Amino acid sequence: MKILGILGSHLDTGVTAMTMNELMSHVQQPNTYEVVYLENYDFKPDIFGKQDPVLDKLEQKMLESDVWVIGAPTYWGNLAGQMKDFFDCMRQRLVRFDHTGGTHPDRFKDKHYLSFTNCYTGEFENFVTGVTDQTFRTIDKVMTAAGVIKIGEFVVPGTYGMKELPAKKKRICEKYGNKLNNVKKRDDSTMKRYIELFVMICVMALITMLIQLGLGLLPKTDFFTVYISFALIFFILLACILHFMTFVKHRRR
Numbered sequence: 547m548k549i550l551g552i553l554g555s556h557l558d559t560g561v562t563a564m565t566m567n568e569l570m571s572h573v574q575q576p577n578t579y580e581v582v583y584l585e586n587y588d589f590k591p592d593i594f595g596k597q598d599p600v601l602d603k604l605e606q607k608m609l610e611s612d613v614w615v616i617g618a619p620t621y622w623g624n625l626a627g628q629m630k631d632f633f634d635c636m637r638q639r640l641v642r643f644d645h646t647g648g649t650h651p652d653r654f655k656d657k658h659y660l661s662f663t664n665c666y667t668g669e670f671e672n673f674v675t676g677v678t679d680q681t682f683r684t685i686d687k688v689m690t691a692a693g694v695i696k697i698g699e700f701v702v703p704g705t706y707g708m709k710e711l712p713a714k715k716k717r718i719c720e721k722y723g724n725k726l727n728n729v730k731k732r733d734d735s736t737m738k739r740y741i742e743l744f745v746m747i748c749v750m751a752l753i754t755m756l757i758q759l760g761l762g763l764l765p766k767t768d769f770f771t772v773y774i775s776f777a778l779i780f781f782i783l784l785a786c787i788l789h790f791m792t793f794v795k796h797r798r799r
């Protein structure tokens with residue numbers, strides 16, 4: 547597994563860089579990592595007929611890696627400009643366009659990403675006011691368009707005057723660092739899981755309704771019509787809720 551850290555901050559010695567280094571210190575063999583500090587790459591947007599060679603280099607690194615760690619500070623309540631500029635310049639390469647200009651995942655589909663940000667705002671205030679929410683929303687929007695799967699996100703708040711990462715944040719870096727070591731390639735067993743769920747519902751509904759029948763709580767007529775319709779309706783509703791919670795809702799998170 548190759549892990550690529552993308553550091554989008556003004557300083558390569560600031561809190562974002564410290565967090566990136568702390569995370570990467572937990573990457574274990576045979577996994578490998580590399581961190582690109584965007585300030586060291588003088589990229590420009592591609593122009594028609596001429597691809598930017600610096601973007602070519604960065605794109606190659608992104609293609610060769612399995613997991614991206616995207617780290618950038620929150621500036622003015624949003625993603626810091628360096629990272630945003632990188633995403634803007636990479637747009638043509640991150641997605642495929644259809645004939646109406648709609649975007650679709652392309653070559654980066656099913657890679658994984660972890661995102662983190664930081665801000666002066668303290669933990670409680672950030673929890674209440676969501677200062678860093680828009681930063682993650684912007685990252686998630688780009689990654690979702692590119693079909694890249696999210697591993698997680700975290701914030702280092704209260705960074706004013708911070709010279710070292712607090713122990714609590716180091717533990718979070720350790721947790722996510724371990725996650726980076728164990729990212730599984732996308733398994734496409736979604737259909738299998740829904741079939742298993744359907745079987746479980748059928749079995750449980752049958753047992754429950756037979757008990758109800760035994761207790762005289764269900765009419766004996768049309769038992770199987772009632773049973774089959776119950777199992778089907780229950781499964782469809784549960785599957786819709788699960789789909790919403792796992793795909794639609796998490797697309798933003």
Ligand SMILES: Cc1cc2nc3c(=O)[nH]c(=O)nc-3n(C[C@H](O)[C@H](O)[C@H](O)COP(=O)(O)O)c2cc1C
Nearest residue numbers: 555560561562619620621622623664665666667705
């Ligand atoms: C231009 C700019 C805008 C900022 N805007 C915010 C902000 O809106 N909210 C906040 O809590 N902190 C804000 N900050 C503070 C940064 O988020 C904080 O300094 C961050 O931890 C810097 O990361 P670094 O040490 O990696 O550079 C801003 C800092 C700069 C330079």
